[in-house]
């Protein structure tokens with residue numbers, strides 16, 4: 001019984017992994033709010049270094065706003081044809097003196113010694129290193145959200161091709177919120193492209 005159950009789960013996971021592709025054009029159909037929330041929850045629950053959760057997910061629903069963002073997205077129409085455009089931002093206000101750091105730490109039960117180690121490590125980072133560090137966490141959230149979307153039958157496209165500065169201006173973001181990735185969500189208009197991947201043995205090495 002348990003064996004059958006596991007096989008079923010594996011089959012569903014494989015189906016979702018194959019269903020997910022970089023969707024180039026959506027059909028404009030809206031995602032139920034409940035599904036959108038479920039997807040965003042998987043971003044919220046993602047792991048992050050020291051558990052700092054240095055991200056913010058901005059959901060653009062407004063069509064006019066999406067159109068305003070098109071040029072800064074190198075004209076990629078995923079942005080305007082999707083149901084919801086999620087702008088995954090890295091937030092860099094995670095130094096011990098920042099309010100956000102305090103907020104994250106408020107609900108944590110960490111030994112004093114560990115807290116001090118976290119503070120020292122974050123304090124030492126210069127702005128550029130801090131940005132890269134926070135952006136790395138944002139990628140993890142993107143991966144989780146895309147995979148959960150696929151489970152729900154929702155298409156997505158991971159996108160790094162956009163002008164972050166223009167996005168910041170159009171969305172009126174605070175300087176510590178950095179647009180890092182786009183994740184338009186919706187339903188595909190066209191058949192998905194074939195999966196082009198290297199063979200298992202090309203990418204896995206066992207020692």
Ligand SMILES: Cc1cc2nc3c(=O)[nH]c(=O)nc-3n(C[C@H](O)[C@H](O)[C@H](O)COP(=O)(O)O)c2cc1C
Nearest residue numbers: 020021022023024076157158159160161162193195
């Ligand atoms: C970080 C990242 C940035 C990407 N940026 C874009 C993008 O700007 N536009 C686009 O159409 N696809 C983008 N892609 C999609 C990739 O081209 C695509 O995932 C890859 O070719 C594999 O195809 P598949 O996702 O359909 O399996 C990006 C993917 C990643 C992971």
